[in-house]
Amino acid sequence: MGKxxxxxxxxxxxxxxxxxxxQRDPQVDRVIAVDAVPPEHHLGGADFIQADIRxxxxxxxxxxxxxxxxxxxDVTGVxxxxxxxxxxxxxxxxxxxxxxxACQKSPAVKRLVVKSSTTVYGSAPRDPAVFxxxxxxxxxxxxxxxxxxxxxxxxxxxFARRRPDVAVAVLRFANILGPTAxxxxxxxxxxxxxxxxxxxxxxxxxxxxxxxxxxxxxxSNEPERGTLNSGTFNIAxxxxxxxxxxxxxxGRPTVPLLLPAVTxxxxxxxxxxxxxxxxxxxxxxxxxxxxxxxxxxxxLGYRPKFTTAETFEDFARVRGPGxxxxxxxxxxxxxxxxxxxxxxxxxxxxxxxxxTTVTATVTKAAEAT
Amino acid sequence: xxxxxxxxxxxxxxxxxxxxxxxxxxxxxSGRRKGxxxxxxxxxxxxxxxxxxxxxxxxxxxxxPQEPQESQGGPGAQVPSSDPAGGGxxxxxxxIAGGLSFLRRRLTGDYEVDDFGFDAELTDQVLMxxxxxxxxxxxxxxxxxxxxxxAEGGALIVANHSGTLPLDGxxxxxxxxxxxxxxxHLRLLAADLVFMLPMINELARKAGHTLACAEDAERLLERxxxxxxxxxxxxxxxxxxxxxYKLQRFGRGGFVSTALRQGAPIIPCSIVGAEEIYxxxxxxxxxxxxxxxxxxxxxxxxxWLGPLGAVPLPTKWTIQFGExxxxxxxxxxxxxxxxxxxxxxxxxxxxxxxxxxxxxxQRRSVFF
Numbered sequence: 001m002g003k004x005x006x007x008x009x010x011x012x013x014x015x016x017x018x019x020x021x022x023q024r025d026p027q028v029d030r031v032i033a034v035d036a037v038p039p040e041h042h043l044g045g046a047d048f049i050q051a052d053i054r055x056x057x058x059x060x061x062x063x064x065x066x067x068x069x070x071x072x073x074d075v076t077g078v079x080x081x082x083x084x085x086x087x088x089x090x091x092x093x094x095x096x097x098x099x100x101x102a103c104q105k106s107p108a109v110k111r112l113v114v115k116s117s118t119t120v121y122g123s124a125p126r127d128p129a130v131f132x133x134x135x136x137x138x139x140x141x142x143x144x145x146x147x148x149x150x151x152x153x154x155x156x157x158x159f160a161r162r163r164p165d166v167a168v169a170v171l172r173f174a175n176i177l178g179p180t181a182x183x184x185x186x187x188x189x190x191x192x193x194x195x196x197x198x199x200x201x202x203x204x205x206x207x208x209x210x211x212x213x214x215x216x217x218x219x220s221n222e223p224e225r226g227t228l229n230s231g232t233f234n235i236a237x238x239x240x241x242x243x244x245x246x247x248x249x250x251g252r253p254t255v256p257l258l259l260p261a262v263t264x265x266x267x268x269x270x271x272x273x274x275x276x277x278x279x280x281x282x283x284x285x286x287x288x289x290x291x292x293x294x295x296x297x298x299x300l301g302y303r304p305k306f307t308t309a310e311t312f313e314d315f316a317r318v319r320g321p322g323x324x325x326x327x328x329x330x331x332x333x334x335x336x337x338x339x340x341x342x343x344x345x346x347x348x349x350x351x352x353x354x355x356t357t358v359t360a361t362v363t364k365a366a367e368a369t
Numbered sequence: 370x371x372x373x374x375x376x377x378x379x380x381x382x383x384x385x386x387x388x389x390x391x392x393x394x395x396x397x398x399s400g401r402r403k404g405x406x407x408x409x410x411x412x413x414x415x416x417x418x419x420x421x422x423x424x425x426x427x428x429x430x431x432x433x434p435q436e437p438q439e440s441q442g443g444p445g446a447q448v449p450s451s452d453p454a455g456g457g458x459x460x461x462x463x464x465i466a467g468g469l470s471f472l473r474r475r476l477t478g479d480y481e482v483d484d485f486g487f488d489a490e491l492t493d494q495v496l497m498x499x500x501x502x503x504x505x506x507x508x509x510x511x512x513x514x515x516x517x518x519x520a521e522g523g524a525l526i527v528a529n530h531s532g533t534l535p536l537d538g539x540x541x542x543x544x545x546x547x548x549x550x551x552x553x554h555l556r557l558l559a560a561d562l563v564f565m566l567p568m569i570n571e572l573a574r575k576a577g578h579t580l581a582c583a584e585d586a587e588r589l590l591e592r593x594x595x596x597x598x599x600x601x602x603x604x605x606x607x608x609x610x611x612x613x614y615k616l617q618r619f620g621r622g623g624f625v626s627t628a629l630r631q632g633a634p635i636i637p638c639s640i641v642g643a644e645e646i647y648x649x650x651x652x653x654x655x656x657x658x659x660x661x662x663x664x665x666x667x668x669x670x671x672x673w674l675g676p677l678g679a680v681p682l683p684t685k686w687t688i689q690f691g692e693x694x695x696x697x698x699x700x701x702x703x704x705x706x707x708x709x710x711x712x713x714x715x716x717x718x719x720x721x722x723x724x725x726x727x728x729x730x731q732r733r734s735v736f737f
Contacts (some may be wrong), residue, residue: 199567248478
């Protein structure tokens with residue numbers, strides 16, 4: 001007898017992709033896709049059940065379908081379509097509570113996978129440079145999605161204590177990027193000019209959508225020999241990109257603003273309801289966040305196919321170049337290189353000297369940005 | 370090197386009990402090292418006379434031949450600012466081409482940083498070149514005992530901290546990079562204040578510094594990096610001028626347990642000259658509290674002359690790296706033993722303090 005997998009949050013791109021992917025797994029018999037709104041994308045051969053996980057009906061769905069694996073993907077930062085922040089928070093927190101309550105009552109459930117985020121670590125100047133799964137944050141997130149994620153993880157820990165027979169995996173994903181990602185950070189990078197915080201160059205880490213799907217699949221299946229897929233894992237691509245690097249690779253100019261101005265502008269934009277430029281987002285873009293992924297490699301036994309830089313490249317490829325495409329910049333530099341230096345090989349040391357100093361100055365000026 | 374032998378701390382060492390002293394036995398080093406230790410032993414009763422022989426060791430005499438080698442060794446990648454009159458026309462052109470390719474890489478974001486945000490290329494080619502004039506011409510830093518720093522693998526350099534502004538850390542980083550044959554990068558552990566300030570935090574991260582916490586230090590040592598720590602912290606850097614060269618308390622000795630857990634050697638380092646760059650005669654505590662900084666220095670020049678008062682005095686510096694204290698011989702549970710921790714902390718502290726005294730006795734004047 002194969003597995004019956006119940007997936008929440010399938011109206012989103014990520015949930016839809018995951019549902020389509022696990023149907024191809026031989027050990028999966030049936031996939032039940034749950035969300036409050038019908039998805040716009042197709043779900044393959046999965047059974048879609050329209051149910052709001054904030055309501056107790058989810059318990060009935062779980063009991064009727066006899067699902068043995070629950071993959072909870074409905075923990076997200078942004079609303080789908082025209083939802084308010086309150087709805088998102090309710091879905092995240094109350095929805096998780098209802099779902100966990102339903103799981104607790106269902107004897108069939110053997111495995112629970114919860115999508116969380118590295119935002120649970122917060123980001124502050126007093127934090128260590130690299131977070132491991134056991135690092136406790138110096139300052140807990142005060143609100144927004146980060147706080148939801150912390151609360152969700154708290155409930156999941158409680159559930160794991162009450163139902164020790166269920167294998168629970170909490171996956172803390174770094175910023176998810178990729179061709180179809182619709183995370184707040186993807187919206188940020190889509191702006192023609194990137195506002196940054198003056199005097200800070202945060203370290204960012206990305207994880208590719210494909211890797212997210214693959215990790216979710218590993219976590220929802222039986223563990224491979226020599227690996228363990230229950231516990232808490234940081235999931236991120238190798239390496240780190242600085243925000244300045246990201247903007248240069250995207251070819252989008254940055255506008256450094258003072259931190260109070262950014263905070264003020266962020267709250268203004270939020271009030272107007274244009275984008276979710278939340279305080280935690282600003283903190284991420286101020287201090288950055290990097291997590292250690294040893295547990296993912298050694299315990300979960302997964303090696304991401306995309307590094308942080310490759311993920312970003314894939315994202316940039318789809319988004320198209322910005323106002324200052326890197327190729328154009330490189331060509332401009334090459335033209336400067338081709339122009340004045342050929343003639344003076346014989347003499348004109350003074351001219352050479354001035355060019356040299358100019359180059360040095362330009363280099364340093366470039367560094368200042 | 371070997372300075373700790375000058376003033377014996379046998380009482381301390383016997384208390385350390387199981388502490389291995391392999392550095393004494395280890396005569397497998399180069400012949401030069403043997404020679405030096407012989408010299409020191411000969412000099413033992415009178416430390417004051419040790420200077421002439423000591424000076425021959427690393428210092429500036431060896432530095433000039435090394436410097437051009439370095440700038441030409443990198444295939445045209447060195448930024449022109451280090452030595453513009455260096456080679457002929459070919460060398461110059463190569464250098465310009467190097468500068469342009471550097472510029473191109475920077476502008477297109479095609480460079481790498483590590484998990485801590487350390488940008489090796491930027492540090493080597495821009496930041497170091499900016500600080501080097503201060504290091505070579507202004508403070509005329511003299512480096513001793515560079516051979517105590519291992520060629521590879523993790524090591525923890527523990528130094529005294531002074532000078533109101535943390536210039537000593539920066540100078541130590543340049544000293545290690547420019548004098549060590551492997552041009553190793555020193556990864557300094559800095560106070561959280563550094564990472565709160567705009568611009569400063571960006572530069573510090575790019576230069577390879579990180580927050581002084583056990584997690585970061587251990588991660589760096591695990592990766593085989595050279596880590597620099599100044600355990601006195603603000604107590605050391607913000608002490609009044611009258612307390613100069615008196616080591617303050619070494620925190621809780623967390624650096625020792627970090628080194629023990631990673632089995633990394635501890636290299637004591639003494640810096641002379643940094644104390645006098647900003648003689649701090651007063652501390653405006655109220656103002657400091659208002660600004661949210663640990664101290665607000667008042668020097669004979671600082672608030673009075675405005676920005677001009679922020680120019681450091683051109684003192685002559687000496688940085689001496691001492692003999693490594695090995696930590697790999699201890700059992701794994703040793704890192705939990707508070708007594709061993711205190712003993713090792715004291716040992717490191719005494720070694721730095723006595724090297725400081727020795728260097729001070731040898732010093733002719735503050736400025737020359």
